[in-house]
Amino acid sequence: MSEIKRIHQDLIAKKYTCTALVQEKLALLKENKYNSVNTVLDVLALEAATKVDAKIANGEEIGLLEGIPFGIKDVYMVQGTCTSASSDLLKNYKSAYTATAIQKLLDAGAIPMAKENCDSFGHGSSSENTVFGSVKNAVDTSLVAGGSSGGSAVNVAADYTVFSIGGDTGGSIRQPAGYNKIYGLKPTYGRVSRYGQMAYASSTDTVGPLAKSIEDIAIIMNVISGKDGKDQTSITSEEIKAEVISSTPEGIKVGYFKNFIENDAIDPTIKADFLATIEKVKAAGYTVQELDFFDADTLVSTYYTLAMAETASNLSRLDGTNYGNRIEDKNLKETYMVTRSENFTEETKRRIVGGNQVLSQGFSDAIYLKGQELRKEIETAFEADFNKVDIILSPVTPGPVPKIGEVLNNPHAMYLSDAYTVGFSLGQLPTLTCPFGTETGIQVTGAKNKEQTILQFANFLNQVQ
Protein backbone atom coordinates (compact mmCIF):
# COMPACT_ATOMS: atom_id res chain seq x y z
CA MET A 1 0.00 0.00 0.00
CA SER A 2 1.37 3.38 -0.97
CA GLU A 3 1.82 5.59 2.08
CA ILE A 4 2.12 8.59 -0.25
CA LYS A 5 -1.31 7.88 -1.79
CA ARG A 6 -2.89 7.24 1.62
CA ILE A 7 -1.72 10.59 3.01
CA HIS A 8 -2.65 12.34 -0.24
CA GLN A 9 -6.23 11.03 0.07
CA ASP A 10 -6.37 11.99 3.76
CA LEU A 11 -5.23 15.55 3.01
CA ILE A 12 -7.82 15.95 0.25
CA ALA A 13 -10.53 14.50 2.52
CA LYS A 14 -9.40 16.98 5.23
CA LYS A 15 -8.98 14.17 7.79
CA TYR A 16 -6.11 16.29 9.16
CA THR A 17 -4.20 19.31 7.99
CA CYS A 18 -0.76 19.18 6.46
CA THR A 19 0.46 21.42 9.29
CA ALA A 20 -0.81 18.94 11.90
CA LEU A 21 0.87 16.07 10.05
CA VAL A 22 4.17 17.97 9.83
CA GLN A 23 4.01 19.05 13.49
CA GLU A 24 3.48 15.45 14.56
CA LYS A 25 6.45 14.22 12.53
CA LEU A 26 8.67 17.13 13.66
CA ALA A 27 7.95 16.23 17.29
CA LEU A 28 8.95 12.62 16.60
CA LEU A 29 12.14 13.69 14.80
CA LYS A 30 13.13 15.98 17.70
CA GLU A 31 12.45 13.43 20.45
CA ASN A 32 13.99 10.61 18.49
CA LYS A 33 15.98 7.93 20.31
CA TYR A 34 17.91 6.72 17.26
CA ASN A 35 20.34 9.64 16.59
CA SER A 36 18.89 9.61 13.08
CA VAL A 37 18.84 13.38 12.57
CA ASN A 38 21.54 16.07 12.33
CA THR A 39 19.27 19.09 11.71
CA VAL A 40 15.49 19.38 11.95
CA LEU A 41 14.15 21.69 9.23
CA ASP A 42 11.16 22.90 11.25
CA VAL A 43 10.90 26.42 9.81
CA LEU A 44 11.12 25.25 6.19
CA ALA A 45 8.72 22.36 6.82
CA LEU A 46 6.04 24.42 8.54
CA GLU A 47 6.22 27.17 5.90
CA ALA A 48 5.74 24.59 3.16
CA ALA A 49 2.90 22.88 5.07
CA THR A 50 1.05 26.19 5.46
CA LYS A 51 1.11 26.68 1.69
CA VAL A 52 -0.34 23.20 1.11
CA ASP A 53 -3.11 23.82 3.65
CA ALA A 54 -3.96 27.14 1.99
CA LYS A 55 -4.33 25.41 -1.40
CA ILE A 56 -6.59 22.73 0.06
CA ALA A 57 -8.67 25.37 1.88
CA ASN A 58 -9.06 27.28 -1.41
CA GLY A 59 -10.30 24.14 -3.12
CA GLU A 60 -7.24 23.92 -5.38
CA GLU A 61 -5.94 20.57 -6.60
CA ILE A 62 -2.77 19.27 -4.99
CA GLY A 63 -0.18 17.00 -6.55
CA LEU A 64 0.57 13.51 -5.26
CA LEU A 65 3.74 14.58 -3.41
CA GLU A 66 2.32 17.87 -2.15
CA GLY A 67 2.36 17.83 1.64
CA ILE A 68 4.30 14.56 1.93
CA PRO A 69 7.06 14.78 4.61
CA PHE A 70 10.48 13.52 3.52
CA GLY A 71 14.00 13.29 4.90
CA ILE A 72 17.30 14.21 3.27
CA LYS A 73 20.63 12.48 3.90
CA ASP A 74 23.02 15.12 5.21
CA VAL A 75 25.14 15.11 2.07
CA TYR A 76 22.63 17.01 -0.09
CA MET A 77 22.67 20.76 -0.54
CA VAL A 78 19.46 22.54 0.42
CA GLN A 79 19.95 26.30 0.16
CA GLY A 80 20.28 27.96 3.56
CA THR A 81 20.44 24.72 5.56
CA CYS A 82 23.47 23.14 7.24
CA THR A 83 25.04 20.35 5.18
CA SER A 84 27.60 18.69 7.41
CA ALA A 85 28.24 15.28 5.80
CA SER A 86 28.22 14.24 9.50
CA SER A 87 31.71 15.73 9.84
CA ASP A 88 33.35 18.27 12.15
CA LEU A 89 34.87 20.01 9.13
CA LEU A 90 31.46 21.01 7.71
CA LYS A 91 29.41 20.99 10.92
CA ASN A 92 28.44 24.65 10.42
CA TYR A 93 28.61 24.75 6.61
CA LYS A 94 25.54 26.29 5.01
CA SER A 95 24.43 25.18 1.52
CA ALA A 96 24.59 28.00 -1.00
CA TYR A 97 22.32 26.17 -3.48
CA THR A 98 19.94 23.20 -3.69
CA ALA A 99 20.63 19.76 -5.18
CA THR A 100 18.67 18.99 -8.36
CA ALA A 101 16.91 15.89 -6.96
CA ILE A 102 15.85 17.76 -3.82
CA GLN A 103 14.72 20.80 -5.85
CA LYS A 104 12.49 18.55 -7.97
CA LEU A 105 10.83 17.21 -4.81
CA LEU A 106 10.39 20.72 -3.41
CA ASP A 107 8.89 21.83 -6.72
CA ALA A 108 6.46 18.90 -6.46
CA GLY A 109 5.41 20.17 -3.01
CA ALA A 110 7.05 17.52 -0.81
CA ILE A 111 7.92 18.79 2.68
CA PRO A 112 11.62 18.70 3.72
CA MET A 113 11.74 17.58 7.37
CA ALA A 114 15.34 16.88 8.36
CA LYS A 115 18.95 16.49 7.32
CA GLU A 116 19.69 12.91 8.28
CA ASN A 117 22.63 11.36 10.10
CA CYS A 118 24.95 9.15 8.06
CA ASP A 119 28.53 7.93 7.91
CA SER A 120 30.81 10.92 7.46
CA PHE A 121 31.13 11.69 3.71
CA GLY A 122 29.46 8.31 3.10
CA HIS A 123 32.53 6.53 4.49
CA GLY A 124 31.06 3.56 6.32
CA SER A 125 28.63 0.68 6.44
CA SER A 126 27.09 1.19 9.88
CA SER A 127 26.41 4.93 10.43
CA GLU A 128 28.81 4.85 13.37
CA ASN A 129 31.43 6.95 11.58
CA THR A 130 29.62 10.19 12.39
CA VAL A 131 30.28 13.11 14.73
CA PHE A 132 26.56 13.19 15.66
CA GLY A 133 26.61 9.82 17.47
CA SER A 134 25.98 6.30 16.13
CA VAL A 135 22.59 5.81 14.50
CA LYS A 136 20.59 3.02 16.15
CA ASN A 137 18.63 0.42 14.24
CA ALA A 138 14.86 1.06 14.05
CA VAL A 139 14.00 -2.61 14.66
CA ASP A 140 16.47 -3.29 17.50
CA THR A 141 18.34 -0.35 19.05
CA SER A 142 21.27 -2.53 20.13
CA LEU A 143 22.09 -3.06 16.46
CA VAL A 144 23.64 -0.69 13.91
CA ALA A 145 21.40 1.16 11.47
CA GLY A 146 23.62 0.24 8.54
CA GLY A 147 25.25 2.79 6.32
CA SER A 148 26.01 5.08 5.07
CA SER A 149 22.37 6.26 4.71
CA GLY A 150 21.52 4.90 8.19
CA GLY A 151 19.55 7.92 9.47
CA SER A 152 17.46 7.95 6.29
CA ALA A 153 16.55 4.27 6.61
CA VAL A 154 15.70 4.58 10.31
CA ASN A 155 13.49 7.66 9.80
CA VAL A 156 11.42 5.83 7.18
CA ALA A 157 11.24 2.62 9.24
CA ALA A 158 10.17 4.56 12.35
CA ASP A 159 7.55 6.55 10.39
CA TYR A 160 9.34 9.83 11.12
CA THR A 161 9.38 10.52 7.37
CA VAL A 162 7.26 9.01 4.62
CA PHE A 163 10.32 8.60 2.44
CA SER A 164 13.92 9.72 2.48
CA ILE A 165 16.52 10.50 -0.15
CA GLY A 166 19.72 8.58 0.47
CA GLY A 167 22.93 8.20 -1.50
CA ASP A 168 24.44 4.89 -2.63
CA THR A 169 28.08 4.57 -3.73
CA GLY A 170 28.79 0.94 -2.76
CA GLY A 171 25.61 -0.15 -0.97
CA SER A 172 24.74 2.86 1.19
CA ILE A 173 21.01 2.81 0.41
CA ARG A 174 20.55 -0.92 -0.05
CA GLN A 175 22.27 -2.18 3.08
CA PRO A 176 20.61 0.16 5.64
CA ALA A 177 17.26 -0.45 3.89
CA GLY A 178 17.77 -4.19 4.48
CA TYR A 179 18.93 -3.66 8.08
CA ASN A 180 15.79 -1.61 8.88
CA LYS A 181 13.35 -3.71 6.84
CA ILE A 182 12.25 -1.18 4.22
CA TYR A 183 12.75 -0.77 0.46
CA GLY A 184 15.75 1.12 -0.92
CA LEU A 185 16.67 1.67 -4.57
CA LYS A 186 20.08 2.36 -6.04
CA PRO A 187 19.15 3.60 -9.52
CA THR A 188 21.16 3.17 -12.70
CA TYR A 189 24.17 5.49 -12.53
CA GLY A 190 23.16 8.85 -13.98
CA ARG A 191 19.38 8.32 -13.87
CA VAL A 192 19.17 10.87 -11.04
CA SER A 193 21.35 13.98 -11.20
CA ARG A 194 24.23 14.10 -8.71
CA TYR A 195 24.30 17.91 -8.78
CA GLY A 196 24.34 19.09 -5.16
CA GLN A 197 25.26 15.67 -3.74
CA MET A 198 28.53 15.87 -1.84
CA ALA A 199 30.89 13.71 -3.87
CA TYR A 200 32.36 10.52 -2.40
CA ALA A 201 33.33 8.40 -5.42
CA SER A 202 32.00 10.17 -8.49
CA SER A 203 31.98 7.15 -10.82
CA THR A 204 29.59 5.16 -8.59
CA ASP A 205 27.76 7.86 -6.57
CA THR A 206 23.98 7.62 -7.04
CA VAL A 207 20.91 9.35 -5.58
CA GLY A 208 17.94 7.17 -4.60
CA PRO A 209 14.84 6.75 -2.45
CA LEU A 210 14.09 4.73 0.69
CA ALA A 211 10.41 4.00 1.39
CA LYS A 212 8.01 1.41 2.78
CA SER A 213 6.47 0.33 -0.52
CA ILE A 214 7.51 -0.41 -4.09
CA GLU A 215 4.76 1.91 -5.35
CA ASP A 216 6.23 4.81 -3.37
CA ILE A 217 9.73 4.08 -4.71
CA ALA A 218 8.30 4.36 -8.25
CA ILE A 219 6.41 7.60 -7.50
CA ILE A 220 9.58 9.24 -6.14
CA MET A 221 11.79 7.95 -8.98
CA ASN A 222 9.43 9.42 -11.57
CA VAL A 223 9.89 12.83 -9.95
CA ILE A 224 13.64 12.87 -9.33
CA SER A 225 14.88 11.13 -12.52
CA GLY A 226 16.01 12.94 -15.62
CA LYS A 227 18.83 14.52 -17.55
CA ASP A 228 20.29 17.60 -15.90
CA GLY A 229 22.59 20.12 -17.55
CA LYS A 230 24.33 20.55 -14.22
CA ASP A 231 25.43 16.87 -14.16
CA GLN A 232 26.90 15.84 -17.48
CA THR A 233 26.82 12.15 -16.54
CA SER A 234 23.03 12.26 -16.07
CA ILE A 235 20.84 10.38 -18.56
CA THR A 236 17.30 10.49 -19.89
CA SER A 237 14.97 7.74 -18.72
CA GLU A 238 11.44 6.53 -19.22
CA GLU A 239 8.61 6.82 -16.72
CA ILE A 240 8.05 3.82 -14.45
CA LYS A 241 4.42 2.80 -14.97
CA ALA A 242 2.36 1.76 -11.93
CA GLU A 243 0.20 -0.62 -14.01
CA VAL A 244 3.30 -2.51 -15.18
CA ILE A 245 4.72 -2.83 -11.67
CA SER A 246 1.48 -4.30 -10.35
CA SER A 247 1.17 -6.79 -13.22
CA THR A 248 2.60 -10.32 -13.20
CA PRO A 249 6.09 -10.44 -14.74
CA GLU A 250 6.06 -12.69 -17.78
CA GLY A 251 8.92 -14.36 -19.63
CA ILE A 252 11.43 -13.24 -17.02
CA LYS A 253 14.61 -15.30 -16.62
CA VAL A 254 16.19 -15.18 -13.18
CA GLY A 255 19.79 -15.80 -12.13
CA TYR A 256 21.88 -15.80 -8.98
CA PHE A 257 25.60 -15.89 -8.33
CA LYS A 258 26.46 -19.39 -7.16
CA ASN A 259 29.74 -18.29 -5.56
CA PHE A 260 27.95 -15.68 -3.40
CA ILE A 261 26.01 -18.56 -1.83
CA GLU A 262 28.46 -21.46 -1.95
CA ASN A 263 31.20 -20.09 0.30
CA ASP A 264 32.26 -20.12 3.94
CA ALA A 265 31.70 -16.39 4.55
CA ILE A 266 27.92 -16.44 4.25
CA ASP A 267 25.85 -16.89 7.41
CA PRO A 268 24.07 -20.29 7.26
CA THR A 269 20.66 -18.78 8.03
CA ILE A 270 21.01 -16.12 5.33
CA LYS A 271 22.08 -18.82 2.88
CA ALA A 272 19.14 -21.09 3.76
CA ASP A 273 16.63 -18.23 3.61
CA PHE A 274 17.97 -17.02 0.27
CA LEU A 275 17.78 -20.50 -1.25
CA ALA A 276 14.22 -20.85 0.10
CA THR A 277 13.32 -17.66 -1.79
CA ILE A 278 14.90 -19.10 -4.95
CA GLU A 279 12.68 -22.19 -4.53
CA LYS A 280 9.59 -19.95 -4.31
CA VAL A 281 10.62 -18.26 -7.56
CA LYS A 282 11.04 -21.66 -9.23
CA ALA A 283 7.72 -22.85 -7.81
CA ALA A 284 6.03 -19.86 -9.45
CA GLY A 285 7.25 -21.17 -12.83
CA TYR A 286 10.29 -18.99 -13.46
CA THR A 287 13.53 -20.37 -14.85
CA VAL A 288 16.38 -19.81 -12.41
CA GLN A 289 19.97 -20.07 -13.58
CA GLU A 290 23.13 -20.34 -11.49
CA LEU A 291 25.77 -17.83 -12.66
CA ASP A 292 29.52 -17.65 -12.10
CA PHE A 293 30.91 -14.35 -10.94
CA PHE A 294 33.95 -12.69 -9.40
CA ASP A 295 34.80 -13.67 -5.85
CA ALA A 296 33.86 -11.30 -3.04
CA ASP A 297 37.49 -10.39 -2.25
CA THR A 298 38.09 -9.15 -5.80
CA LEU A 299 34.83 -7.17 -5.89
CA VAL A 300 35.44 -5.52 -2.52
CA SER A 301 39.10 -4.75 -3.27
CA THR A 302 38.34 -3.33 -6.72
CA TYR A 303 35.55 -1.15 -5.39
CA TYR A 304 37.52 0.20 -2.43
CA THR A 305 40.66 0.84 -4.48
CA LEU A 306 38.73 3.00 -6.94
CA ALA A 307 36.44 4.59 -4.34
CA MET A 308 39.38 5.56 -2.13
CA ALA A 309 41.23 7.08 -5.09
CA GLU A 310 38.16 9.10 -6.04
CA THR A 311 37.42 10.25 -2.50
CA ALA A 312 41.05 11.32 -1.95
CA SER A 313 40.66 13.52 -5.02
CA ASN A 314 37.14 14.79 -4.17
CA LEU A 315 37.97 15.63 -0.56
CA SER A 316 41.26 17.38 -1.38
CA ARG A 317 39.27 20.64 -1.71
CA LEU A 318 38.31 20.48 1.97
CA ASP A 319 41.15 22.44 3.55
CA GLY A 320 39.41 25.23 5.46
CA THR A 321 40.46 27.96 3.03
CA ASN A 322 37.09 29.09 1.66
CA TYR A 323 34.70 27.23 3.99
CA GLY A 324 34.73 24.66 6.78
CA ASN A 325 36.17 24.68 10.26
CA ARG A 326 39.60 26.21 9.58
CA ILE A 327 42.15 25.71 12.36
CA GLU A 328 44.86 28.36 12.02
CA ASP A 329 48.52 27.44 12.31
CA LYS A 330 51.83 29.12 11.52
CA ASN A 331 51.38 29.13 7.72
CA LEU A 332 49.08 27.97 4.93
CA LYS A 333 50.57 24.49 4.65
CA GLU A 334 50.37 23.86 8.39
CA THR A 335 46.84 25.27 8.47
CA TYR A 336 45.80 22.74 5.81
CA MET A 337 47.44 19.91 7.75
CA VAL A 338 45.94 20.74 11.14
CA THR A 339 42.49 21.53 9.72
CA ARG A 340 42.28 18.21 7.90
CA SER A 341 43.93 16.13 10.65
CA GLU A 342 41.61 17.36 13.37
CA ASN A 343 38.36 17.63 11.40
CA PHE A 344 38.24 14.32 9.53
CA THR A 345 37.27 11.08 11.30
CA GLU A 346 39.70 8.15 11.46
CA GLU A 347 37.81 6.23 8.76
CA THR A 348 37.75 9.22 6.41
CA LYS A 349 41.48 9.74 6.92
CA ARG A 350 42.10 6.03 6.29
CA ARG A 351 40.30 6.28 2.92
CA ILE A 352 42.01 9.53 1.88
CA VAL A 353 45.43 8.09 2.69
CA GLY A 354 44.62 4.83 0.89
CA GLY A 355 43.45 6.79 -2.14
CA ASN A 356 46.59 8.90 -2.26
CA GLN A 357 48.70 5.76 -1.90
CA VAL A 358 47.18 4.11 -4.97
CA LEU A 359 47.35 7.30 -7.02
CA SER A 360 50.99 7.95 -6.28
CA GLN A 361 53.95 7.09 -8.48
CA GLY A 362 55.03 3.49 -8.10
CA PHE A 363 51.59 2.31 -6.93
CA SER A 364 49.22 3.55 -9.61
CA ASP A 365 50.20 0.92 -12.22
CA ALA A 366 50.16 -2.01 -9.82
CA ILE A 367 46.99 -1.08 -7.99
CA TYR A 368 44.86 1.79 -9.33
CA LEU A 369 45.17 1.06 -13.06
CA LYS A 370 44.85 -2.66 -12.41
CA GLY A 371 41.71 -1.90 -10.41
CA GLN A 372 40.35 -0.05 -13.44
CA GLU A 373 41.11 -3.07 -15.63
CA LEU A 374 39.28 -5.33 -13.20
CA ARG A 375 36.31 -3.00 -13.25
CA LYS A 376 36.15 -3.33 -17.05
CA GLU A 377 36.12 -7.12 -16.66
CA ILE A 378 33.35 -6.90 -14.07
CA GLU A 379 31.27 -4.67 -16.39
CA THR A 380 31.85 -7.08 -19.27
CA ALA A 381 30.78 -10.03 -17.10
CA PHE A 382 27.56 -8.22 -16.16
CA GLU A 383 26.81 -7.59 -19.84
CA ALA A 384 27.24 -11.29 -20.56
CA ASP A 385 25.03 -12.25 -17.59
CA PHE A 386 22.24 -9.92 -18.68
CA ASN A 387 22.28 -11.57 -22.08
CA LYS A 388 21.31 -14.79 -20.27
CA VAL A 389 18.91 -13.50 -17.59
CA ASP A 390 16.70 -10.47 -16.90
CA ILE A 391 16.94 -10.39 -13.12
CA ILE A 392 19.75 -11.28 -10.72
CA LEU A 393 18.81 -12.03 -7.11
CA SER A 394 21.31 -11.84 -4.25
CA PRO A 395 21.37 -11.43 -0.49
CA VAL A 396 22.15 -7.87 0.65
CA THR A 397 24.89 -8.92 3.07
CA PRO A 398 26.73 -12.14 3.87
CA GLY A 399 26.09 -11.74 7.62
CA PRO A 400 23.37 -10.64 10.02
CA VAL A 401 23.01 -7.05 11.31
CA PRO A 402 26.01 -6.31 13.61
CA LYS A 403 25.71 -4.94 17.11
CA ILE A 404 26.72 -1.31 17.69
CA GLY A 405 30.50 -1.16 18.23
CA GLU A 406 31.22 -4.49 16.52
CA VAL A 407 32.53 -3.29 13.16
CA LEU A 408 33.74 0.29 13.65
CA ASN A 409 37.10 -0.85 14.99
CA ASN A 410 37.51 -3.62 12.45
CA PRO A 411 37.62 -1.78 9.12
CA HIS A 412 38.61 -4.81 7.04
CA ALA A 413 35.58 -6.74 8.30
CA MET A 414 33.43 -3.69 7.52
CA TYR A 415 34.77 -3.56 3.94
CA LEU A 416 34.07 -7.28 3.45
CA SER A 417 30.49 -6.85 4.68
CA ASP A 418 29.87 -4.91 1.44
CA ALA A 419 30.70 -7.99 -0.64
CA TYR A 420 27.27 -8.35 -2.25
CA THR A 421 26.51 -4.68 -2.92
CA VAL A 422 29.71 -3.19 -4.38
CA GLY A 423 29.73 -5.25 -7.61
CA PHE A 424 26.44 -3.74 -8.79
CA SER A 425 27.85 -0.28 -8.04
CA LEU A 426 30.90 -0.96 -10.23
CA GLY A 427 28.50 -2.14 -12.96
CA GLN A 428 26.36 1.02 -12.49
CA LEU A 429 23.28 -1.25 -12.37
CA PRO A 430 19.87 -0.54 -10.81
CA THR A 431 19.34 -2.62 -7.67
CA LEU A 432 16.46 -2.68 -5.20
CA THR A 433 16.65 -3.99 -1.66
CA CYS A 434 13.45 -5.70 -0.54
CA PRO A 435 12.79 -6.14 3.19
CA PHE A 436 12.28 -9.91 3.04
CA GLY A 437 13.97 -13.06 1.77
CA THR A 438 16.79 -12.99 4.35
CA GLU A 439 17.34 -11.25 7.69
CA THR A 440 19.00 -8.34 5.87
CA GLY A 441 16.77 -8.47 2.80
CA ILE A 442 17.22 -9.48 -0.80
CA GLN A 443 18.59 -7.51 -3.77
CA VAL A 444 16.85 -7.46 -7.14
CA THR A 445 19.16 -6.27 -9.94
CA GLY A 446 18.50 -5.60 -13.62
CA ALA A 447 20.46 -4.35 -16.60
CA LYS A 448 21.00 -0.59 -16.91
CA ASN A 449 17.73 1.42 -17.06
CA LYS A 450 15.60 -1.60 -16.15
CA GLU A 451 14.18 -0.04 -12.98
CA GLN A 452 10.61 -0.83 -14.07
CA THR A 453 11.45 -4.53 -14.53
CA ILE A 454 13.13 -4.86 -11.12
CA LEU A 455 10.26 -3.10 -9.33
CA GLN A 456 7.76 -5.35 -11.13
CA PHE A 457 9.68 -8.48 -10.14
CA ALA A 458 10.09 -7.22 -6.56
CA ASN A 459 6.33 -6.75 -6.39
CA PHE A 460 5.87 -10.38 -7.45
CA LEU A 461 8.43 -11.51 -4.82
CA ASN A 462 6.56 -9.57 -2.15
CA GLN A 463 3.35 -11.39 -3.07
CA VAL A 464 4.91 -14.87 -2.78
CA GLN A 465 6.54 -14.27 0.63
Next chain:
Amino acid sequence: MSKIMPVDILSSIKGAKSSEAVDKLFDVIKNAEINQNSSNQNAENAVSIDDLRADVVENSSEITKQIIIENFPKEKDGYLVVSKVIEG
Protein backbone atom coordinates in the same frame (compact mmCIF):
# COMPACT_ATOMS: atom_id res chain seq x y z
CA MET B 1 63.85 16.04 -10.48
CA SER B 2 62.94 12.95 -8.56
CA LYS B 3 61.40 13.44 -5.19
CA ILE B 4 59.12 10.98 -3.42
CA MET B 5 56.37 12.76 -1.55
CA PRO B 6 55.29 10.94 1.62
CA VAL B 7 51.62 10.06 2.02
CA ASP B 8 51.07 12.46 4.96
CA ILE B 9 52.15 15.40 2.77
CA LEU B 10 50.14 14.11 -0.20
CA SER B 11 47.06 13.83 2.01
CA SER B 12 47.71 16.97 4.11
CA ILE B 13 47.10 14.85 7.20
CA LYS B 14 49.61 14.90 10.04
CA GLY B 15 51.19 11.54 10.83
CA ALA B 16 49.22 9.78 8.09
CA LYS B 17 50.45 6.30 7.24
CA SER B 18 49.13 3.30 5.37
CA SER B 19 46.74 1.00 7.23
CA GLU B 20 46.86 -2.78 7.43
CA ALA B 21 43.14 -3.07 6.62
CA VAL B 22 43.54 -1.09 3.40
CA ASP B 23 46.82 -2.77 2.44
CA LYS B 24 45.02 -6.14 2.55
CA LEU B 25 42.62 -4.84 -0.14
CA PHE B 26 45.49 -3.61 -2.30
CA ASP B 27 47.26 -6.98 -2.01
CA VAL B 28 44.22 -8.65 -3.58
CA ILE B 29 44.47 -6.29 -6.57
CA LYS B 30 48.23 -6.77 -6.90
CA ASN B 31 47.77 -10.54 -7.01
CA ALA B 32 44.70 -10.54 -9.27
CA GLU B 33 44.97 -11.93 -12.78
CA ILE B 34 43.77 -9.71 -15.59
CA ASN B 35 42.03 -11.27 -18.56
CA GLN B 36 43.86 -9.69 -21.50
CA ASN B 37 40.91 -10.44 -23.76
CA SER B 38 38.38 -8.40 -21.81
CA SER B 39 36.53 -5.97 -24.02
CA ASN B 40 37.41 -2.31 -23.90
CA GLN B 41 33.85 -1.07 -23.71
CA ASN B 42 34.65 1.41 -20.97
CA ALA B 43 34.91 4.18 -23.51
CA GLU B 44 31.09 4.02 -23.47
CA ASN B 45 31.20 5.57 -20.01
CA ALA B 46 32.77 8.74 -21.33
CA VAL B 47 30.51 11.76 -21.75
CA SER B 48 29.76 12.59 -25.39
CA ILE B 49 31.00 15.95 -26.67
CA ASP B 50 27.38 16.77 -27.56
CA ASP B 51 26.46 16.41 -23.89
CA LEU B 52 29.05 18.87 -22.61
CA ARG B 53 27.43 22.01 -21.33
CA ALA B 54 28.24 25.39 -22.83
CA ASP B 55 31.25 27.07 -21.28
CA VAL B 56 29.46 30.18 -20.09
CA VAL B 57 29.74 32.13 -16.87
CA GLU B 58 26.47 32.27 -14.94
CA ASN B 59 25.98 34.91 -12.31
CA SER B 60 25.00 33.49 -8.91
CA SER B 61 21.95 34.78 -7.11
CA GLU B 62 22.39 37.34 -4.31
CA ILE B 63 21.45 34.77 -1.67
CA THR B 64 24.06 32.32 -3.01
CA LYS B 65 26.75 35.01 -2.90
CA GLN B 66 25.71 35.99 0.63
CA ILE B 67 25.89 32.37 1.88
CA ILE B 68 29.32 31.85 0.26
CA ILE B 69 30.61 34.89 2.18
CA GLU B 70 28.92 33.66 5.40
CA ASN B 71 30.72 30.33 5.03
CA PHE B 72 34.14 31.96 4.81
CA PRO B 73 36.00 30.98 7.98
CA LYS B 74 37.57 34.31 8.94
CA GLU B 75 36.74 37.97 8.41
CA LYS B 76 38.47 41.13 9.67
CA ASP B 77 37.40 44.72 9.05
CA GLY B 78 35.26 43.66 6.12
CA TYR B 79 38.02 41.58 4.49
CA LEU B 80 38.10 37.79 4.14
CA VAL B 81 41.32 36.59 5.72
CA VAL B 82 43.44 33.70 4.44
CA SER B 83 46.39 32.04 6.19
CA LYS B 84 49.93 33.29 5.73
CA VAL B 85 51.37 31.77 2.56
CA ILE B 86 54.62 29.78 3.00
CA GLU B 87 57.69 31.84 2.38
CA GLY B 88 60.66 30.55 0.39
